[in-house]
Amino acid sequence: MMRFALPLIATVLALAPRTTAGEDSAGFRWVDHPEQGTSDLLYGGKPALRYMYVFDTSTPKRTFETFKVYHHVFGPGTEDLLTNGPGGLYPHHRGLFVGWRQTQFDGGEIDSWHCTKGVNQRHIRFLEQKADFAGGQMSAEISWNDGRGKPVINEIRSVSLVPFHLAGGPLGWDIHWTSELRSRRGKVELKGDRQHAGFQFRAAQSVAESNSARFIRPKGFPQEPKAYEVDDRKNPNSLINLGWFAMSFPINGKQYTVAYFDDPTLPKPSYFSERPYGRFGTYFKTTLQPDDVLKMNYRLIVMPGEPPTREAIDSLYSPWAALNSK
Numbered sequence: 001m002m003r004f005a006l007p008l009i010a011t012v013l014a015l016a017p018r019t020t021a022g023e024d025s026a027g028f029r030w031v032d033h034p035e036q037g038t039s040d041l042l043y044g045g046k047p048a049l050r051y052m053y054v055f056d057t058s059t060p061k062r063t064f065e066t067f068k069v070y071h072h073v074f075g076p077g078t079e080d081l082l083t084n085g086p087g088g089l090y091p092h093h094r095g096l097f098v099g100w101r102q103t104q105f106d107g108g109e110i111d112s113w114h115c116t117k118g119v120n121q122r123h124i125r126f127l128e129q130k131a132d133f134a135g136g137q138m139s140a141e142i143s144w145n146d147g148r149g150k151p152v153i154n155e156i157r158s159v160s161l162v163p164f165h166l167a168g169g170p171l172g173w174d175i176h177w178t179s180e181l182r183s184r185r186g187k188v189e190l191k192g193d194r195q196h197a198g199f200q201f202r203a204a205q206s207v208a209e210s211n212s213a214r215f216i217r218p219k220g221f222p223q224e225p226k227a228y229e230v231d232d233r234k235n236p237n238s239l240i241n242l243g244w245f246a247m248s249f250p251i252n253g254k255q256y257t258v259a260y261f262d263d264p265t266l267p268k269p270s271y272f273s274e275r276p277y278g279r280f281g282t283y284f285k286t287t288l289q290p291d292d293v294l295k296m297n298y299r300l301i302v303m304p305g306e307p308p309t310r311e312a313i314d315s316l317y318s319p320w321a322a323l324n325s326k
Contacts, residue, residue, distance in 0.1 A: 027133035028161075032126075037066070039129070041136040041161060047074045048173060049161055051138065052085070052095070053123035067115040069123050069142055070094040071159060073201075073258075076171040076304060080251045081204055082258075084278070088205030093279050096159075098179055098199045098296070100283070101192035103144070103152060105185040110146050113196045118147030127156070135162035143184075151184040153288070166303055166312060173302040181294040188288040193232055194271035198283025199298055201258055207249045207278035215274050216246040216257075216310055223310075227276040240269040244317040247280045248307040257307045261299035264321045297324060 028048070032039040037054020040047050050072040056062040065086040072095045073082045083095035092114050099112035099121070110119045127139040137160035144153040157179050164174035177199065190197070207213055214225040221242055222228045230238045246259040260280060262270050267284040274280040288294055299320055301313075 028131040028136040030129045030131050030136060030138070032129070037123070039126075039138070041131065041138070043136075043163075044077065046077060046079055047072075048076070048136070049073060049159065049175075051140070051159075053140065055120065055122050064091075067119070068092075068094065068097060068099070068121040069140075069157075070097040072096075073173070073175070073300075073302060075251065075254065075256060076163075076173050076302060078252075078254075080254065080256075082251055082256060082302070084202045084204050084208075089208040089277055090202075090279070093200070093202035096175075096177065096199075096201055096300070098155075099144075099197065100190040101196035102189070104189040104191060105152055105183070106187060107185075108146060110144070110152055112144050112153070113192065118149075120145050120149075121155075128158075135160060137161070153188060154182045154184055156180040164301055164303070166301075166308055166316075170304045172304060173300075175300040175302065177296075177298045177300065179294075179296045181288060181296070183288045183290050183292065186290055190284075190286050190288060192283060192285075194230065194273040194283050195275075198271075198273075198281050199296060200273075200279055200281030201247070201260065201300065203247070203249050203258075203278030204251055206251065210250070211276040213247050213249045213274070213276050213278045213280070214307075215280070216248065216259075216307060216313060218242055218244060218314060219310065227274045229275065230273070237269070239272045239274075242270075242272050243321060244313060245272060245274065245280065246307070246313055247274065247278070249278055254304060255306065257303045259301040259303070259308075259313050259316065261301075261317050261320055263297040264325050266296060 028043050039051040041049040053069045054066050056066045101111050101113040103110045103112045122143050124141040129138045139158040142155040143151045160176045162174050164172040244261045248257040262282050267286040270282045272282050
Protein backbone atom coordinates (compact mmCIF):
# COMPACT_ATOMS: atom_id res chain seq x y z
CA MET A 1 0.00 0.00 0.00
CA MET A 2 1.29 3.45 -0.88
CA ARG A 3 2.11 5.60 2.14
CA PHE A 4 1.11 9.23 1.64
CA ALA A 5 3.01 12.08 3.23
CA LEU A 6 1.22 14.15 5.84
CA PRO A 7 1.28 17.95 5.67
CA LEU A 8 3.96 19.53 7.80
CA ILE A 9 2.63 21.38 10.84
CA ALA A 10 4.63 24.59 11.10
CA THR A 11 3.39 25.63 14.54
CA VAL A 12 5.79 24.66 17.30
CA LEU A 13 3.86 23.22 20.20
CA ALA A 14 6.65 22.14 22.50
CA LEU A 15 8.59 24.74 24.45
CA ALA A 16 11.01 22.31 26.04
CA PRO A 17 13.04 19.39 24.67
CA ARG A 18 11.24 16.05 24.48
CA THR A 19 13.13 13.09 25.95
CA THR A 20 12.59 9.38 25.31
CA ALA A 21 13.13 6.47 27.64
CA GLY A 22 16.68 5.59 28.63
CA GLU A 23 17.34 8.34 31.15
CA ASP A 24 20.27 6.52 32.77
CA SER A 25 23.33 8.70 32.13
CA ALA A 26 25.32 5.57 31.22
CA GLY A 27 22.82 4.55 28.54
CA PHE A 28 21.18 6.04 25.45
CA ARG A 29 18.35 8.56 25.22
CA TRP A 30 16.84 10.80 22.58
CA VAL A 31 16.46 14.50 23.23
CA ASP A 32 14.29 16.22 20.64
CA HIS A 33 14.38 20.00 20.10
CA PRO A 34 11.38 20.58 17.81
CA GLU A 35 11.81 24.35 17.90
CA GLN A 36 15.32 23.88 16.44
CA GLY A 37 14.46 20.92 14.24
CA THR A 38 17.16 18.70 15.72
CA SER A 39 17.00 15.43 17.62
CA ASP A 40 20.01 14.05 19.49
CA LEU A 41 20.77 10.49 20.45
CA LEU A 42 22.85 10.84 23.62
CA TYR A 43 25.10 8.26 25.21
CA GLY A 44 26.26 8.99 28.72
CA GLY A 45 25.10 12.57 28.18
CA LYS A 46 27.21 13.08 25.02
CA PRO A 47 25.89 13.12 21.45
CA ALA A 48 26.24 10.07 19.23
CA LEU A 49 23.83 10.98 16.39
CA ARG A 50 22.00 14.18 15.54
CA TYR A 51 19.06 14.15 13.13
CA MET A 52 18.84 17.50 11.33
CA TYR A 53 15.26 17.96 10.22
CA VAL A 54 14.45 21.68 10.42
CA PHE A 55 12.87 23.25 7.32
CA ASP A 56 13.03 27.05 7.31
CA THR A 57 12.32 29.21 4.27
CA SER A 58 12.34 32.54 6.13
CA THR A 59 15.45 33.73 4.22
CA PRO A 60 17.43 32.43 1.22
CA LYS A 61 20.28 31.54 3.57
CA ARG A 62 18.05 29.49 5.86
CA THR A 63 16.39 27.85 2.87
CA PHE A 64 19.80 26.71 1.64
CA GLU A 65 20.84 25.52 5.10
CA THR A 66 17.68 23.45 5.61
CA PHE A 67 16.72 22.08 2.17
CA LYS A 68 17.60 18.49 3.06
CA VAL A 69 17.48 16.26 6.11
CA TYR A 70 20.59 14.40 7.23
CA HIS A 71 22.34 12.85 10.23
CA HIS A 72 25.44 14.11 12.00
CA VAL A 73 27.77 11.55 13.61
CA PHE A 74 29.88 12.24 16.71
CA GLY A 75 33.03 10.54 17.93
CA PRO A 76 32.18 7.73 20.38
CA GLY A 77 32.26 8.99 23.96
CA THR A 78 33.39 12.47 22.84
CA GLU A 79 31.85 15.66 21.47
CA ASP A 80 33.93 15.46 18.27
CA LEU A 81 31.65 16.25 15.33
CA LEU A 82 32.81 13.90 12.59
CA THR A 83 30.52 15.11 9.81
CA ASN A 84 29.96 18.29 7.81
CA GLY A 85 26.96 20.61 7.79
CA PRO A 86 25.87 23.37 5.37
CA GLY A 87 29.23 25.11 5.14
CA GLY A 88 32.73 24.77 3.77
CA LEU A 89 33.60 22.86 0.59
CA TYR A 90 30.58 21.52 -1.30
CA PRO A 91 28.09 22.60 1.38
CA HIS A 92 25.30 20.43 -0.04
CA HIS A 93 27.28 17.42 1.27
CA ARG A 94 25.94 16.93 4.79
CA GLY A 95 26.67 14.15 7.25
CA LEU A 96 24.90 10.95 6.28
CA PHE A 97 22.66 11.77 3.33
CA VAL A 98 21.03 10.27 0.24
CA GLY A 99 19.89 11.65 -3.12
CA TRP A 100 20.22 11.42 -6.91
CA ARG A 101 21.31 14.28 -9.16
CA GLN A 102 18.94 13.05 -11.87
CA THR A 103 15.62 12.06 -10.32
CA GLN A 104 13.40 11.76 -13.38
CA PHE A 105 9.65 11.21 -13.65
CA ASP A 106 6.92 11.66 -16.21
CA GLY A 107 6.76 15.35 -16.85
CA GLY A 108 9.84 16.48 -15.01
CA GLU A 109 13.16 16.01 -13.26
CA ILE A 110 14.52 17.13 -9.92
CA ASP A 111 18.02 17.19 -8.47
CA SER A 112 17.59 15.62 -5.05
CA TRP A 113 21.37 15.69 -4.51
CA HIS A 114 22.08 19.43 -4.80
CA CYS A 115 18.44 20.41 -4.08
CA THR A 116 18.45 23.24 -6.63
CA LYS A 117 15.47 25.23 -7.97
CA GLY A 118 13.44 24.88 -4.80
CA VAL A 119 13.76 21.10 -4.52
CA ASN A 120 13.86 19.85 -0.95
CA GLN A 121 13.83 16.79 1.25
CA ARG A 122 11.38 17.63 4.00
CA HIS A 123 10.78 15.87 7.30
CA ILE A 124 7.11 15.02 7.71
CA ARG A 125 6.89 13.17 11.01
CA PHE A 126 8.65 10.81 13.39
CA LEU A 127 7.39 7.24 13.25
CA GLU A 128 9.53 5.91 16.09
CA GLN A 129 12.20 6.95 18.56
CA LYS A 130 13.50 4.40 21.05
CA ALA A 131 16.49 4.27 23.34
CA ASP A 132 17.68 2.15 26.24
CA PHE A 133 20.93 0.92 27.76
CA ALA A 134 21.77 -1.11 24.62
CA GLY A 135 21.30 1.53 21.91
CA GLY A 136 18.94 3.86 20.09
CA GLN A 137 16.85 3.85 16.94
CA MET A 138 14.56 6.17 15.03
CA SER A 139 12.32 6.17 11.96
CA ALA A 140 11.01 9.21 10.12
CA GLU A 141 8.88 9.93 7.09
CA ILE A 142 10.51 12.26 4.56
CA SER A 143 9.10 13.78 1.38
CA TRP A 144 11.34 14.50 -1.61
CA ASN A 145 9.59 17.45 -3.23
CA ASP A 146 9.89 19.32 -6.50
CA GLY A 147 10.31 23.10 -6.71
CA ARG A 148 6.57 23.61 -6.27
CA GLY A 149 6.48 21.58 -3.08
CA LYS A 150 4.82 18.53 -4.66
CA PRO A 151 6.11 15.10 -3.56
CA VAL A 152 8.11 13.00 -6.01
CA ILE A 153 9.37 10.30 -3.62
CA ASN A 154 8.27 9.28 -0.15
CA GLU A 155 11.06 7.97 2.08
CA ILE A 156 10.84 6.03 5.32
CA ARG A 157 14.27 6.39 6.91
CA SER A 158 15.30 4.16 9.82
CA VAL A 159 18.61 4.59 11.63
CA SER A 160 19.89 2.64 14.62
CA LEU A 161 23.10 2.86 16.65
CA VAL A 162 24.67 0.51 19.19
CA PRO A 163 28.11 0.44 20.84
CA PHE A 164 30.85 -1.46 19.05
CA HIS A 165 34.28 -2.76 20.04
CA LEU A 166 36.74 -4.29 17.58
CA ALA A 167 38.88 -6.95 19.30
CA GLY A 168 38.79 -5.19 22.65
CA GLY A 169 39.54 -1.80 21.14
CA PRO A 170 38.05 1.56 22.14
CA LEU A 171 34.35 2.35 22.06
CA GLY A 172 32.94 2.63 18.56
CA TRP A 173 29.53 2.92 16.89
CA ASP A 174 27.69 0.35 14.81
CA ILE A 175 25.15 2.25 12.67
CA HIS A 176 22.46 0.62 10.51
CA TRP A 177 20.69 2.76 7.91
CA THR A 178 17.62 1.82 5.89
CA SER A 179 15.83 4.02 3.35
CA GLU A 180 12.57 2.74 1.86
CA LEU A 181 11.65 4.75 -1.24
CA ARG A 182 8.20 4.88 -2.85
CA SER A 183 7.22 6.84 -5.94
CA ARG A 184 4.61 9.58 -5.73
CA ARG A 185 4.83 10.50 -9.44
CA GLY A 186 4.49 7.29 -11.44
CA LYS A 187 7.66 5.75 -12.81
CA VAL A 188 10.74 7.44 -11.31
CA GLU A 189 14.24 6.90 -12.71
CA LEU A 190 17.13 7.37 -10.30
CA LYS A 191 20.21 8.45 -12.23
CA GLY A 192 23.33 10.52 -11.85
CA ASP A 193 26.95 9.56 -11.38
CA ARG A 194 29.12 8.21 -8.58
CA GLN A 195 30.08 11.73 -7.47
CA HIS A 196 26.52 13.05 -7.24
CA ALA A 197 24.18 10.27 -6.18
CA GLY A 198 23.50 7.49 -3.70
CA PHE A 199 24.07 7.12 0.03
CA GLN A 200 27.13 9.04 1.18
CA PHE A 201 29.18 10.01 4.24
CA ARG A 202 30.77 13.47 4.36
CA ALA A 203 33.45 14.13 6.96
CA ALA A 204 33.89 17.48 8.73
CA GLN A 205 35.29 20.53 6.93
CA SER A 206 38.67 20.19 8.66
CA VAL A 207 39.27 17.00 6.64
CA ALA A 208 38.61 18.93 3.42
CA GLU A 209 41.00 21.67 4.47
CA SER A 210 43.81 19.16 4.99
CA ASN A 211 42.82 16.67 2.24
CA SER A 212 43.57 14.07 4.90
CA ALA A 213 41.10 11.28 4.09
CA ARG A 214 42.74 7.90 3.53
CA PHE A 215 41.08 4.70 2.34
CA ILE A 216 41.09 0.94 2.91
CA ARG A 217 39.64 -1.41 0.27
CA PRO A 218 39.09 -5.16 -0.10
CA LYS A 219 41.63 -7.50 -1.63
CA GLY A 220 41.77 -7.27 -5.40
CA PHE A 221 41.25 -3.50 -5.54
CA PRO A 222 43.75 -0.62 -5.42
CA GLN A 223 45.56 -0.58 -2.07
CA GLU A 224 47.14 2.87 -2.04
CA PRO A 225 45.69 4.83 0.91
CA LYS A 226 45.04 8.02 -1.03
CA ALA A 227 41.64 8.52 -2.64
CA TYR A 228 41.20 6.55 -5.87
CA GLU A 229 39.40 9.15 -7.98
CA VAL A 230 37.74 7.44 -10.93
CA ASP A 231 37.28 9.26 -14.22
CA ASP A 232 33.97 7.81 -15.41
CA ARG A 233 34.55 9.03 -18.96
CA LYS A 234 37.74 6.99 -19.31
CA ASN A 235 37.20 4.06 -16.95
CA PRO A 236 33.56 3.80 -15.87
CA ASN A 237 33.86 0.18 -14.70
CA SER A 238 36.64 0.91 -12.23
CA LEU A 239 35.95 0.66 -8.48
CA ILE A 240 32.58 -1.11 -8.71
CA ASN A 241 30.98 -3.83 -6.57
CA LEU A 242 33.60 -3.77 -3.80
CA GLY A 243 31.08 -4.71 -1.11
CA TRP A 244 32.80 -2.49 1.44
CA PHE A 245 35.44 0.18 1.84
CA ALA A 246 36.61 2.40 4.70
CA MET A 247 37.81 5.96 5.19
CA SER A 248 40.22 7.09 7.91
CA PHE A 249 40.63 10.75 8.88
CA PRO A 250 41.72 13.00 11.79
CA ILE A 251 39.35 15.13 13.87
CA ASN A 252 40.61 17.30 16.75
CA GLY A 253 43.91 15.43 16.87
CA LYS A 254 42.26 11.99 17.02
CA GLN A 255 42.08 9.40 14.25
CA TYR A 256 38.74 7.89 13.22
CA THR A 257 37.88 5.20 10.68
CA VAL A 258 34.43 4.70 9.18
CA ALA A 259 33.78 1.37 7.45
CA TYR A 260 30.98 1.49 4.87
CA PHE A 261 29.09 -1.73 4.03
CA ASP A 262 27.03 -1.90 0.83
CA ASP A 263 23.99 -4.22 0.75
CA PRO A 264 24.72 -6.99 -1.82
CA THR A 265 21.04 -7.18 -2.82
CA LEU A 266 20.89 -3.59 -4.12
CA PRO A 267 20.84 -3.00 -7.90
CA LYS A 268 24.18 -3.57 -9.60
CA PRO A 269 26.63 -2.34 -10.62
CA SER A 270 27.32 -0.47 -7.41
CA TYR A 271 29.64 2.47 -8.14
CA PHE A 272 32.00 3.37 -5.31
CA SER A 273 33.20 6.94 -4.89
CA GLU A 274 35.91 8.45 -2.68
CA ARG A 275 37.38 11.91 -2.38
CA PRO A 276 40.37 13.18 -0.37
CA TYR A 277 38.25 15.94 1.19
CA GLY A 278 36.25 13.31 3.05
CA ARG A 279 33.20 12.24 1.07
CA PHE A 280 32.67 8.59 0.24
CA GLY A 281 29.80 6.25 -0.58
CA THR A 282 28.09 4.29 -3.34
CA TYR A 283 25.37 4.76 -5.91
CA PHE A 284 23.41 2.72 -8.43
CA LYS A 285 20.92 3.41 -11.20
CA THR A 286 17.41 2.02 -11.02
CA THR A 287 13.78 2.61 -11.95
CA LEU A 288 11.18 2.93 -9.22
CA GLN A 289 7.79 1.73 -10.44
CA PRO A 290 4.55 3.12 -8.93
CA ASP A 291 3.86 0.04 -6.78
CA ASP A 292 7.51 -0.69 -5.90
CA VAL A 293 9.32 -0.22 -2.63
CA LEU A 294 13.07 0.24 -2.99
CA LYS A 295 14.70 -0.83 0.27
CA MET A 296 18.29 0.35 0.72
CA ASN A 297 20.32 -1.14 3.58
CA TYR A 298 23.73 0.06 4.70
CA ARG A 299 25.96 -0.40 7.71
CA LEU A 300 28.58 2.03 9.01
CA ILE A 301 31.08 1.16 11.73
CA VAL A 302 32.82 4.10 13.40
CA MET A 303 36.14 3.18 15.04
CA PRO A 304 38.50 5.55 16.89
CA GLY A 305 42.25 4.97 17.03
CA GLU A 306 44.56 3.27 14.58
CA PRO A 307 42.81 2.12 11.40
CA PRO A 308 41.83 -1.57 11.40
CA THR A 309 43.34 -3.97 8.90
CA ARG A 310 41.67 -4.92 5.65
CA GLU A 311 41.21 -8.44 6.99
CA ALA A 312 39.50 -7.21 10.16
CA ILE A 313 36.98 -5.17 8.18
CA ASP A 314 36.36 -8.03 5.78
CA SER A 315 35.64 -10.36 8.70
CA LEU A 316 32.88 -7.96 9.79
CA TYR A 317 31.43 -7.43 6.34
CA SER A 318 31.20 -11.06 5.18
CA PRO A 319 28.65 -12.34 7.75
CA TRP A 320 26.57 -9.15 7.42
CA ALA A 321 26.50 -9.51 3.64
CA ALA A 322 25.58 -13.18 3.88
CA LEU A 323 22.71 -12.37 6.27
CA ASN A 324 21.38 -9.62 3.99
CA SER A 325 21.59 -11.90 0.94
CA LYS A 326 19.09 -14.39 2.37
